[in-house]
Amino acid sequence: MKKRNETKHVSLRWFGLPRVFPYLRAYRFCYPIMIIMALCGTVADICLPLFQRYALDHFIGRGVLDTLGIFILCYVLTLLFQLTVNFISTYIGSCVEMWVGRDLRQSAFNHLQTLSFSFFNQNSVGYLHARVMSDTSRIGETVSWIVLDCVWNISYLVGACVIMLCLNWKLALPVMAIVPVTVLLIAFFQKKLTALNRRIRELNSTITSNFNEGITGAKTIKSLVVEDKIEADFRVDTAQMKRTSVHATHYRALFGSTITFASALALALVLRQGGALTMEGAIELGTLSVFMSYALGMMEPIRWIVNAFSNLVAVQVNIERLVGLLETESDVADSAEVVARYGDTFNPKTENWEELEGEIVFRDVTFRYPDGDVDILEHFDLTIPRGSSVAIVGETGAGKSTLVNLVCRFFEPTSGQILIDGRDARERSQLWLHRSIGYVLQTPHLFSGTVRENLCYGKPDATDEEIMAALRSVSADAVVERMENGLDSQVGEGGSMLSTGEKQLLSFARALLADPRILVLDEATASVDTMTEQKIQRAIEQIVSGRTSLMIAHRLSTIRRADMILVVDDGRIVERGTHEELLALRGAYYNLYTRQYEEEASSKRLG
């Protein structure tokens, strides 16, 4: 059974457009220009058949060429006019599209920089990424082209009707009667088509993930000998894709046929009524030809209007999601007083920042995750003196990151206080704290760019000497020397040009360079070769010394060296004390430690 990836149906007032108006304000002057230019463009479009009428009635009808010069002049001028106004309107339209997209992207990105970690825990990177990259483009596209499409096509329709009514209202009315029927039919097909297209997109992503599975799961598929079964299931999906696509084409074809037929019907009406009128001499041949041009030309705009409308309906989902993101407020926010004194995320007032010493105190802290339903900490007290180290140990998934999250103020206590240097963390800005914390991750995260850019991440003004000193003290200098352009070598996306061990060493150097007072270390369990392992151990010793450190630890060497060890099980702290004290307890720590010891010693012996 496959879970359908259902897309929410959203209907907002005015298609949600009012919610994006604030982002259009800067370009409000573009809209009148776009509208006026689009109207001018339509006027030119509507005028062109009139030239043919003049040629038929005046030149051919009367057999004279007296006004040929002025005729050509006017014709050329009309063409040039059309060229100019169309150029202006499409160019401004595409500018507005790009500008609005750009501004929305930037706002979404900036806003994400201020949101709390509970938000990131609840929303996947892929989801957020799609909001920043694709929703913004979709909205930008819609808010600019919808205006142009509507103005162009509606005004053409209206203009053609007006001219027909002026030329001969009796002939015009039956032709106009076809329009509403066509609109209804096309709108119906469009609606069907939209639903089918959504289904096709879903199937497409299913097929892509099938390919993915067939390739990444090759070893399993082969060893289970289920190639035939996997292939048969794949065929089911492709067959369904085929059926749905063909089904959608029926509607698309009906859509096109409706327009063809409506045009032909209009033409037939013109020939029937207009022919009679021509023979009676009530209208001239030129007028008949104008009617024929309009009859054939006025059905196409209907397609575009319906299309624009359905885009508007579709974009509501994007607006809903993006605006929802922009309106989300951070769980962890600095108070107004704090911002006034210390500055905000993007405009720090570093001149008012106190030096951070590094003493951390948990005072009567109770905590539960915003999306959780149990207290992880209850009336928890802990003092981490300046310069001392705490190791947090426990099984994978036991909730070891909680303390780290609280110290970093990625989350705030539900009740109680966390004191940094004796003052509640909330009395200073988040940025003040973060600038003094060094963070070394379990899975080292490097940014694409050069080695230097990555190392200077925490200290943008570091000199080459400082960088090299930092690299040497974590034995990462060899990594850089090996690379072709030294510090200016590219590390690739996410550091893909480097091995895991190398990435780890570089991330240590990065932390060391920032010279933080508080160090948070989330140790990796990933196995690296013995040489690298030794280097990493030395590097950890190096960066921990002299700093207040919190370590989510796996290595025995790291654990043993800590001044205090906290043992976490099922989200709670079950034991705390020094290594010797805890071993003597023969409890959870003892078990954990001995197993870890076995594994470490075995793999060391096995090499």
Add this chain to the structure above:
Amino acid sequence: MKKQSKSQLILTFLRGCRRYFALSIFCAVGVTLTDLLSPQIVRFAVDSVFGREPVDLPAPALALVEAVGGVPYLREHLWLIAAAVVTVSVFALLFQYGFQVFNAMGAEHLVRSMRDTIFAHIERLPFAWHMKQQTGDIIQRCTSDVDMLKRFMSDQMTSLFKTVLLLVLSLTFMCSMNLKLSIIAMVSIPLILCASVFFHRRIRRGFTECDENEGKLSAIAQENLTGVRVVRAFGREAYERERFSQQNQHYTSLWMRLNLVFSGYWGAADLVSGLQVMLIVTLGAVFCIKGEMTAGNYMAFISYNAMLTWPVRHLGRMLSEMSKAGVSLGRIAEIMSAEPERDVEGAQEPPLDGDIVFDHVSFGYDGAPELLHDISFTVPAGGTLGILGGTGSGKSTLVYLLCRLYDLAPDSGRITIGGVDIAQMSAAHLRRGIGMVMQEPFLFARTLRENIGIALEEGTDKDAVIRAAAETASLHDTIEGFTDGYDTLVGERGVTLSGGQKQRAAIARALVRPTPILVFDDALSAVDTETDARITAALAARKDDSTRIYISHRITTLMHCDRILVLEGGRIAQYGSHAELIAREGLYRDIYRIQTDRSEEVEA
């Protein structure tokens, strides 16, 4: 398999959908003909019915007019003209509908056959091929390149055909009406076409540049989101904003430049087409006055001329894009020309319940130095072998060789089961006989029931077997704990299983089918010690005579094996029973001591 040429490949894919394309081409001819008919009706009506020009119609049409009562009758009954227009349009409509639907059927059939063929081929390529490829690249070939080919066949080829047909037919009509005016009309066509091709070639570079920069922008956002902890912990939000903003600005300005070129091109193309129409309108009028053309001809001529402009401009764009299809085809042909796995001729399917013998086996991965050196050992039928070894010692490779996921090179030893060389067996038969559980198991994005029972034949009482296997693997209770039980979906869109749960699911999957050989490659590494013991006991209690191979770091898992093999650097360092090995100095005893005399060591 011979290396297929690209054209052969496309013919293979086209098998079965050629008739749809033939029908769609037939309809396309119909559409074009009917499209060209309406202006003729208008011409006739204007000239001979409304006007007083002599009737100028081909014989069949003339006969039709006479049959309904001649021109005078038509003048009295103008609705007949209207009916003719509507009738023609009904045909046009049917042809158009048929064209679109048949074309889509052909295209979708083609896509489906391409996808199915490529997928089936990929599934049958040797594992060594899979290891060499980048998943993303292959998926791109299977999706975007396939779409590109579909567009080429269903969109570009038919449009090309339609456009050429339209050009030829309407120019013929136009020439028959007025040669001089037709020549004037024709002059502009190659002009517009060349300009359009040139322009689209040029602008493609711009698009590529925009795409690349969008990729960079997207990567910055992606890295920022995945590295949110690093950004926050170093307090570099402002820097990130700046970084994103710069690229955002750069990307936007690239698009604006491209838009400028684009708007300019549209304007210019509009102007050229407009001027061409003007020329026809003006000169046509002049010809009419001179009496070289009738008013009806004039109007029809203008209609035909208008029909040409758009397709020609579109054609230019298509011609510039057609080269891409060749590239895509080449990329797909590369996959299709890879050699699929083959059994030797007359492959045997012997029973697999005999002794497993590795006879002087040496092996190295393609292009890498030799990994296994001269390995020889025997696992007697129904016996158990334990393998201990460090990372990179070649333990897993032994198993891959046994399953023939990799083939042994000639003269580097042989592996036999029951005396038959596995190279002489059918691979499917061999693998079906080996239940293999790997350290990092791969589960399919399906329900747990489907995952565990995936290797079961249809028709068996699946549920009972699946449940029994899950119980042996200590997974049944866990599964019952999920809201959807065995129907719980695994993976991205379902629950995320822990490493240990995945391993247990993989064990259950290997157990649903009785196999003469079972291999556990570090299959319990993520399972805690107690569950490990429980599963090991349950496995031991299973009453089958399977030959088993356990690869592990844990002495507790290995010690019950009949024979234990210690691998070091791709060679057999030690071989013997548990009792023998702990009596001897060496790797095994050291590990044994580490893992049993825990307390002393720990506190030392």
